[in-house]
Amino acid sequence: MPNPLYTCPEFTLYPDGVEQGKMRAECLSSTRLRSNYGDTIHDDRDPRTEWEMASDIPEGASYSSDQPLVDALFNLAREEAHRNVEADGTLRTGAKWAGVWTRDVSYSALLAFAIHNPEAVKTSLRDKVRRGRIVQDTGSGGAWPVSSDRTTWVLAAWEVYQVTGEREWLEEIFPIIQATLDDDRKTLADPETGLYRGESSFLDWREQTYPRWMDNTDIYESLCLGTNAVHYRAHYLLAEMADILNKDAAPYRETAESLKQAINDRLWLLDKGYYGQYLYGRDHMLVSPRFEALGEALCILFDVADAEQSASIVERSPLTPYGVSCIYPQIPDMPPYHNNGVWPFVQGFWNLAAAKAGNGAALEHGLAAIYRSAGLYLSNYENMVAESGGVMGTEINSHRMLWSIAANLAMVYRVYMGMEFRADGLYFAPSVPKSYTGARRLTGFRYREATLDITVSGYGQRVKAVRIDDRPADVAFVDGKSTGHHTVEIELDDKEFTYDAINRVDNQSSLPTLWAGRVGEVLQWSRVVGATHYLVYRNEELFHQTSDNKCQVDPYAYASYQVAGMDAEGQEAFASEPVLVTPVVHVFQAEGYAPAARVEESVEHYTGKGFVELTREENREVKWEIEVEEAGTYLVDFRFANGSGPVNTDNKCAIRSLTINEQYAGAVVFPQRGADDWSKWGHSNAHRVSMKTGANTILLHFEEWNHNMDGEVNRAFVDYMRLTLVED
Numbered sequence: 001m002p003n004p005l006y007t008c009p010e011f012t013l014y015p016d017g018v019e020q021g022k023m024r025a026e027c028l029s030s031t032r033l034r035s036n037y038g039d040t041i042h043d044d045r046d047p048r049t050e051w052e053m054a055s056d057i058p059e060g061a062s063y064s065s066d067q068p069l070v071d072a073l074f075n076l077a078r079e080e081a082h083r084n085v086e087a088d089g090t091l092r093t094g095a096k097w098a099g100v101w102t103r104d105v106s107y108s109a110l111l112a113f114a115i116h117n118p119e120a121v122k123t124s125l126r127d128k129v130r131r132g133r134i135v136q137d138t139g140s141g142g143a144w145p146v147s148s149d150r151t152t153w154v155l156a157a158w159e160v161y162q163v164t165g166e167r168e169w170l171e172e173i174f175p176i177i178q179a180t181l182d183d184d185r186k187t188l189a190d191p192e193t194g195l196y197r198g199e200s201s202f203l204d205w206r207e208q209t210y211p212r213w214m215d216n217t218d219i220y221e222s223l224c225l226g227t228n229a230v231h232y233r234a235h236y237l238l239a240e241m242a243d244i245l246n247k248d249a250a251p252y253r254e255t256a257e258s259l260k261q262a263i264n265d266r267l268w269l270l271d272k273g274y275y276g277q278y279l280y281g282r283d284h285m286l287v288s289p290r291f292e293a294l295g296e297a298l299c300i301l302f303d304v305a306d307a308e309q310s311a312s313i314v315e316r317s318p319l320t321p322y323g324v325s326c327i328y329p330q331i332p333d334m335p336p337y338h339n340n341g342v343w344p345f346v347q348g349f350w351n352l353a354a355a356k357a358g359n360g361a362a363l364e365h366g367l368a369a370i371y372r373s374a375g376l377y378l379s380n381y382e383n384m385v386a387e388s389g390g391v392m393g394t395e396i397n398s399h400r401m402l403w404s405i406a407a408n409l410a411m412v413y414r415v416y417m418g419m420e421f422r423a424d425g426l427y428f429a430p431s432v433p434k435s436y437t438g439a440r441r442l443t444g445f446r447y448r449e450a451t452l453d454i455t456v457s458g459y460g461q462r463v464k465a466v467r468i469d470d471r472p473a474d475v476a477f478v479d480g481k482s483t484g485h486h487t488v489e490i491e492l493d494d495k496e497f498t499y500d501a502i503n504r505v506d507n508q509s510s511l512p513t514l515w516a517g518r519v520g521e522v523l524q525w526s527r528v529v530g531a532t533h534y535l536v537y538r539n540e541e542l543f544h545q546t547s548d549n550k551c552q553v554d555p556y557a558y559a560s561y562q563v564a565g566m567d568a569e570g571q572e573a574f575a576s577e578p579v580l581v582t583p584v585v586h587v588f589q590a591e592g593y594a595p596a597a598r599v600e601e602s603v604e605h606y607t608g609k610g611f612v613e614l615t616r617e618e619n620r621e622v623k624w625e626i627e628v629e630e631a632g633t634y635l636v637d638f639r640f641a642n643g644s645g646p647v648n649t650d651n652k653c654a655i656r657s658l659t660i661n662e663q664y665a666g667a668v669v670f671p672q673r674g675a676d677d678w679s680k681w682g683h684s685n686a687h688r689v690s691m692k693t694g695a696n697t698i699l700l701h702f703e704e705w706n707h708n709m710d711g712e713v714n715r716a717f718v719d720y721m722r723l724t725l726v727e728d
Contacts, residue, residue, distance in 0.1 A: 025375050025376055027068045027069045027072050027375075029068070029072070030064065030068055030071035030072050030075060031052060031053035031072065031075050032050075032051065032052045032053070032072065033050070033051045033072050033073075033076065033375065033378055034049065034050045034051075035049055035050070035375065035376050035377070035378050036049060048378050048379070049378070050378070051076060051378040051379075053075050053076070053079055054079055057078060057079050057082050058082065059444070060078060060116075060444070060446075061442050061443065061444050061445040061446070062441075062442070062443050062444055063075075063412050063440070063441070063442050064440070064441050064443075065416070065436075065438060065439065065440035065441070066437070066438025066439060066440070067436055067438070069371060069375060070371065070411075070412070070436075073371055073374050073375060073408055074408065074409065074412050076374065076378070076379075076380070076408075077374075077380060077405045077408035077409045078116075078409075080379065080380055080400045080405045081113070081116060081117065081405050081409065083095075083400060084400060084402050084405065085117070085120050086098075088123070089119070089120055089123040090105075090120065090123050090124045090127050091105050091108065091113065091117075091120050091121065091124045091402055092402065093105070093401070093402050094382060094398035094399070094400055094401040094402055095379075095398050095399050095400035095401070096398035096399075097398055097401075100124045100127045100128060101137050102128045102134065102135055102136065102137050102150050102152065102153055103137065103149055103150075103152045103201065103202055104402055104403055105121065105124045105125065105128070105156065105402065106125075106152035106153050106155060106156035107152060107156075107202070107345055107349075107403050107406070108121075108156075108345070108402045108403040108405070108406035109121040109124075109125075109155075109156035109159055109160065109406075110152075110155050110156055110159050111345065111348050111349070111352075111403065111406035111407055111409070111410040111414075112405075112406040112407075112409035112410040112413055112414070113402075113406050113409075114156060114159040114160045114162075114163050114421075115163055115409075115413050115419065115421070116406075116409055116413075118160050118163050118164050121156060121160055122160055122169065125153060125156060125157055125160075125173075128150075128153060129176055130709075130711065131707065131711065132175065132176055132179050133176065133179050133180045133183060134150040134151065134153045134154075134176060134177075134180045135150060135709060136148065136149075136150040136651075136709050137150075137651075137709075138649050138650055138651050138709075139199070139204050139649065139651075140199055140204055140206050140216050140219055140647070140648060140649075140671070141215075141216025141217075141219065141220070141647060141648075141653050141671025141672050141673075142216075142642070142644065142645050142650050142651055142652045142653030142654075142671055142672040142708065142709075142710075143650070143651040143652075143653060143708065143709045144651075144653065144708060144709050145184075145187045145188055145197065145198055145220060145653065145655065145667065145669060146198065146199055146216050146219055146220045146653055146669065146671050147198060147199045147204055148184065148188055148196065148197065148198025148199065148227060148231075149198065149199070149201035149202065149226070149227050149230055150180065151180065151181070151184065151230050151231055151234035152201065152230055153177075153180075154173075154177050154180075154181075154233070154234035154237055154238065155230065155233055155234065155237065157169075157173040157177070158173075158237045158240075158241070159421065161173075161423070162421035162422055162423060163421045163447075163448075164448065165423060165448055165480050167244075170241060170244060170245065171245065173241075174238075174241050174242075174245060174247075177234070177237075177238050177241070178238065181234060181235060181238060181252065182705070183705040184196065184231070185255065186657075186664075186666075186667065186703075186705045187655065187666075187667040187705060187706075188231075188667075189666070190223060191666075192688065193223055193262055193266050193279065193285070194258050194259065194261065194262030194265075194266075195223040195228050195259065195262045195263070195266060195279070196223070196227065196228055196231045196259065197220055197221055197222065197223060197685075198219075198220060198222070198224065198227050199219050199220075199222070199224065199227065200222075200224040200225070200226055200227060200277070200278060200292065200295070201224065201226035201227045201229075201230055201294065201295070202226070202294060202338075202346075203226075203292075203294075203326065203327075203338045205337060205338055205648070206219060206647075206648065207334065208331070208334060208337050208338035208339040209277075209292075209326075209327055209331070209338050209339065210222075210280070210574075211280075211513045211574035211575070211577075212513065213513065213576070213577035214280065214577075215647075215671075215673075215682060216647060216653075216671035216672070216673075217669065217671055217682060217683065217684060217685055218280065218282065220669050220671065220685055221280075221282070221285075221685050222278045222279065222280045222285075223266070223267075223278055223279040223280075223285065224277070224278040224292075224295070225263070225267055225275050225276065225277060225278060225292050225295030225296070225299070226292060226294045226295030226298055227295075228259055228262070228263050228267075229263065229295055229298040229299050229302055229304055230298065231259055232256050232259040232260050232263065232302060232304060233256075233298070233302045235252045235253070235255045235256035235259065236252075236253070236256040236302075238252040239252040239253035239256060244423070260304050263275070263299065263304050264304070264305075264309075266279060266287070267279070267287060268309070269287070269289055272289065272291075272316065273312040273313065273315070273316035274291060274296055274312065274313045274316060274317050275292075275295060275296055275299060275305075275313070276288055276289050276290070277289070277290040277291070277292040277295070277327065278292075280575075281540065281560065281562060281575070281578055282560060282578045282580070282686065283560050283578075283580075283635060283686060283688070283726065284537075284539045284540040284560045284578075285540055286537055286540055286562060286575055288574065289572050290327050290328065290329065290510075291317055291318055291327060291328040292326070292327050293317075293324045293325065293326055293327070293328075293346050293347075293349075293350055294326070294346045294349060294350075296313050296317060296350075296353070297346070297349040297350045297352065297353040298349065298353075299313070300313060300314070300353035300356055300357060301349065301352055301353055301356060307357075310353070310356065310357040311357050311358070311359070311498075311499055313353075313357070314353060314354050314357040314359040314362045314499070314502070315359060315362075315499060315501050315502060315503065316503050317503060318503055318505040319362070319365055319502055319503060319504055319505065320342070320386050320387075320505060320506070320507045321389070321504070321506075321507070322342055322369060322372070322384065322386060322387075322388065322389030323342035323347050323365075323366065323368075323369030323370075323384070323386070323389070324342065324346065324347055324350045324366065324369070325340065325341060325342055325386040325507070326338045326339070326341050326342070326343055326346055327339065328505070328508075329508045329509055329510040329571050330386070330507065330508065330509040330510070331509065331510065331574075332509040332510065332511070332512050333512070335393075335394075335395050336383075336385040336386065336387075336393055336394045336395065337383065337394055337395040337396060340385060340386045340387065340507070340509075341383045341384065341385065341386055341394065342369060342373075342383065342384045342385075342386050342389070343382065343383045343384075343404075344369070344370050344373060344374075344380060344381070344382075344383075344384075344401075344403075344404040344407045344408070345401075345403035345404055345406060345407045347366050347369045347370055347407060348370065348403075348406065348407025348408075348410050348411070349407075350362075350366050351363055351366035351367060351370070351407075351410075351411065351415060352410065352414055352415065354366055355414075355415055355431035355461075357499065358461060358497050358498035358499050359497060359498075359499040359500065359501075359502065360433050360434070360496060360497030360499070360500050361497075361499075361500040361501060361502045362499075362502045363415070363431065363433055363497070364433045364435060365502060367411060367415075367433070367436070369389075370407055370408060370411060372389060373389065373391075374404075374408055377391060377399070379399035379400055380399070380400060380401055380404035380405045380407075380408055381397055381398070381399050381401060381404060382394075382396075382397050382398050382399075382401040382404060383397055386507050387507050412440075412442065413442075415430075415431050415432075416430060416431075416432055416436070416440050416456060417430060417440075417442055417454055417456060418430035418431060418456070418476075418490075422480075423480065424479070424480055425477055425478055425479045425480040425481075425482075426447055426452075426477065426478045426480070427475070427476065427477050428454070428456075428476035428477070428488065428490055429461070429463075429476070430456045430461070430463075430490060430492060431461050431497075432456065432458070432459040432460065432461075432492060433459060433497070434459045434460075434496065436459065437458060437459035437494070438457070439455060439456075439457045440455070440456050440457075441453070441454070441455050442454045447478060447482075448480060448481075448482070449481075449482070449483040449484075450478065450482040450483055450484060450485070450486055451484070451485045451486070452478060452485075452486050452487070452488060453485070453486075453487045453488070454487075454488045454489075454490075455487075455488070455489045455490065456490045456492065457489075457490070457491050457492065458491055458492035458493065458494045459492055459494055460492045460493050460494055460495045460496065460497065461492070461497060461498075462492065462493045462495060463476060463490055463491070463492060463493070464491045464492060464493040464494075465489075465490075465491040466488075466489070466490055466491075467487075467488075467489040468486065468487070468488055468489075469486055469487055470487065470489075476488065476490050508569070508571070510567065510571050510572070510573045510574070511528050511530055511531055511565040511566075511567050511571070511573040512528055512565075512573065513573055513574040513575070513576060514526045514527075514528050514534075514563060514564075514565055514573070514576050515576060515577075516561065516562070516563045516576040516577070516579050517579060518553065518555070518561070518579050518581065520555060521552055521553060521554070521555050522550050522551075522552060522553070523536070523550060523551055523552075523553045523561050523563075523579060524549055524550035525549050525550070525563045525576060526549070527549050528565040528573070530565075530567050530568070531565035531566060531567060531573075532547070532566055532567060532568050533545055533546060533547045533566050534546055534547070534548075534549070534563055534564065534565055534566065535563065535564045535565075535566060535572065535575075536551055536561065536562075536563050537561065537562045537563070537564070537575065538553075538559050538560070538561055539559055539560055540560075543561070553581065554581070555581055555583075556581075556583055557581065557583070558580075558581060558582060558583060558584075558724070558725065558726045558727070559580075559581045560578045560579070560580055560581075561578065561579040561580075561581070562575035562576050562577075562578050562579070563575060563576045564576070582724050582725075583725070584630070584724070584725035585722060585723070585724050585725075586628075586722070586723040586724075587607075587720050587721070587722055587723075588624055588626060588720060588721045588722075588723070589607070589608035589609070589719075589720045590611055590612040590622065590638075590718040590719060590720055590721065591608060591609055591610040591611060591612055592608075593612075593622055593623060593624050593625075594612045594619050594622045595612070595619070596609065596610035596611065596612060597610060597611055597612060597613035597717065599611075600678075602678065602679065603641075603678045603679055603717070604679040605679050605681055606641075606681065606717075606719045607639070607719055607720060608719070608720065611641075611717045611718060611719045612717070612718045613715070613716075613717055613718075614654065614656065614670075614700075614702075614714075614715065614716045614717070614718060615714065615715045616702065616712070616714050620701060620702040621699065621700070621701040621702070622699070622700045622701070622718070623697060623698070623699050623700075624697070624698040624699075624700075624721055625695065625696075625697050626695075626696055626697075626698065626723075627694060627695060627696075628691045628692065628693060628694065628696050628723075629693065630693065630725065631690075631691060631692050631693040632690075632691065632725055632726075632727050633688055633689070633690055633691075633725075633726050633727035634688070634689055634690075634691050634723045634724060634725055634726065635686040635687070635688060635689075635722075635723070635724040635726055636658065636660070636665070636686060636687050636689055636698065636721065636722070636723055637668075637683050637684050637685065637686035637687070637721075637722050637724075638668060638670075638683065638684045638700070638718050638719075638720070638721050638722070639681055639682070639683055639684075639718070639719040639720050639722065640654075640670045640681065640682065640683070640684055640716050640717060640718050640719065641673060641677075641678045641679065641680060641681050641682075641716065641717040641719070642654050642670045642671060642672050642673050642715070642716045642717075643672070643673065643674055643675065643676050643677045643678040643680070644672055644675075644713055644715055645672040645675055646672060646674060646675045647671075647672060647673060647674060650672060650675075650710075651708060651709035651710045652672055652708060652709075652710045652713045652714070652715070653669060653670065653671045653672060653708050653709075654669075654670035654671075654708065654714050654715055654716035655667055655668070655669055655670070655706040655707075655708055655714065656668045656670070656700050656701060656702055656706055657700070657701050657702070657703045657705075657706055658687055658698070658699070658700060659698075659699040659701065660687075660689045660690075660691075660696070660697075660698055660699075661692070661696055661697055662697070665687045665689055666687055667685075667705075667706070668684050668685065668687075668700060669684060669685050670684055670716035670718075678717060681719060683722070686724075688726070691723070698721065700718070700721075702714070
């Protein structure tokens with residue numbers, strides 16, 4: 001067999017005509033690639049087997065190295081980045097996805113686009129502001145606050161400031177971020193855990209990452225790793241901005257530190273050496289021990305994890321053969337997308353985290369995942385099947401995907417060149433695995449008012465020597481006030497990374513989620529094929545382990561039970577829907593406390609004599625003045641319907657505020673439950689509140705921070721309020 005054209009420990013491309021399984025590709029030059037991979041398809045009509053850089057690409061920084069494949073893929077990413085700039089100056093999400101999406105453009109900016117095209121990022125971020133607040137895109141149950149990762153915008157906006165140094169931009173974004181975070185605090189903060197509620201960041205196809213019993217109310221109540229890492233970082237950055245602008249930073253710094261502590265207290269899995277996916281359940285919340293790649297990477301990059309934790313995460317996290325999968329283990333009987341998928345942008349963040357943690361093996365594995373896909377498919381696709389590394393078979397996909405392009409560019413800017421932008425200037429901390437050794441040059445790079453030619457030679461992470469404009473320097477740094485042309489030469493010490501161990505695993509699925517129920521004193525559940533035993537949780541604590549499918553419980557004490565199957569490899573499945581023992585429950589019909597809505601024939605299955613309609617104009621305040629015989633801690637929730645949109649998209653989640661005896665308790669969320677279906681009733685999120693003996697006042701009211709993303713339609717039917725005694 002001929003010598004390979006390009007090789008590293010994880011990935012080999014052979015010259016055209018030599019078969020290596022189905023992976024055959026040829027790098028003809030730094031601007032031309034050829035692939036004979038059979039599944040290379042941009043759409044059903046246009047199979048693409050060769051790429052040559054177009055002549056209309058604007059001049060920009062030029063990259064060259066001793067790895068011609070990397071050079072070519074950098075140029076491919078440059079071309080695709082140019083194609084994704086729309087006529088209005090915004091960044092298109094992908095070849096098949098028009099428009100700006102908040103999280104897509106924000107993660108893309110954080111990876112590379114704030115460096116590559118800061119003006120397009122600024123234009124795109126401005127496009128995602130309404131009412132002086134950041135827009136949460138259409139999503140589960142009607143978007144925000146079920147989906148709550150709009151604060152990725154903050155990370156992107158700050159990165160633009162770091163790159164450009166423009167104080168005017170900082171002054172523009174500060175009030176937007178401040179108003180957004182203040183609304184989030186009133187709506188998302190969970191007093192029990194100190195975490196923020198809302199769907200896993202970017203993992204917004206509910207069946208792909210949650211058990212099927214969870215509805216959108218449950219997803220709102222979940223406390224997710226990646227989402228909380230983003231909220232931590234957003235508050236930390238707002239405090240940094242406040243310091244620069246001479247404003248009060250203390251409240252935001254305090255919230256940031258509280259979130260950081262809560263993430264480590266509630267989500268760190270000591271036995272696994274990485275964080276859990278999220279807390280889920282209802283009144284009592286379990287930690288899902290599934291691995292979630294983006295959240296883990298963000299915790300490393302944002303310093304939520306300390307150095308010891310970071311090293312452990314990268315070394316012990318499960319890595320499938322074709323890259324880091326979004327979650328692990330996979331959910332059974334679920335087609336590839338977020339589940340059973342490798343996403344280049346997630347891989348990009350994982351690679352940055354691996355470099356920061358000093359793990360060369362993880363970085364090489366991750367670089368191969370990005371280059372394998374782009375090299376064989378001649379485009380930066382959105383996602384690949386974890387089992388095969390291919391794009392065929394994924395539920396939804398697009399070539400020329402913005403954040404995949406960003407991941408490719410980031411490997412040059414942030415890994416090989418080691419660029420770190422700060423307000424005072426540009427710092428360099430390259431990370432080059434041994435298999436990528438040699439010289440690499442980035443010439444004509446525009447940084448503020450300067451033009452830089454940057455050279456990095458050797459391999460490793462420790463800098464042996466630096467020269468700035470042919471003069472020795474102590475630090476690889478370019479002052480942010482520099483003008484004109486400058487050269488930066490960095491020589492690495494040719495020593496291996498500090499860590500090189502990773503946890504390679506075969507791609508696997510967990511057991512299915514089981515069903516559980518109670519009859520009298522017996523909790524029982526369905527048996528699952530492949531389960532060695534079952535874990536029974538009571539009020540989030542492990543209560544019982546058994547190979548049987550039933551156990552005794554106390555039917556007279558309030559409790560929440562969940563059951564999960566365990567397989568022979570020690571992988572725990574999702575736990576069952578909570579089985580609640582609720583000896584004391586009081587129901588108060590809404591129509592007894594506000595005018596009943598006119599009942600249409602199409603509305604069915606309500607209780608009592610009717611229900612109350614909530615809109616921005618009608619019943620902005622509903623007051624329950626009730627008598628309570630027994631003081632104690634109660635759960636307060638509401639039976640509701642919301643037919644303003646489907647369960648999986650749109651932006652009309654209804655939101656109200658809850659006040660108990662003149663004390664604000666938090667937000668009550670009424671997610672969409674089906675388009676035009678006002679007979680599909682469910683329960684809102686519940687709040688734990690203290691009730692006194694005798695008269696109590698419960699107020700459900702609309703406030704300024706209860707505006708949803710639609711801005712106009714904020715509608716729900718309320719059937720009744722429910723009080724459940726949990727502690728006396």
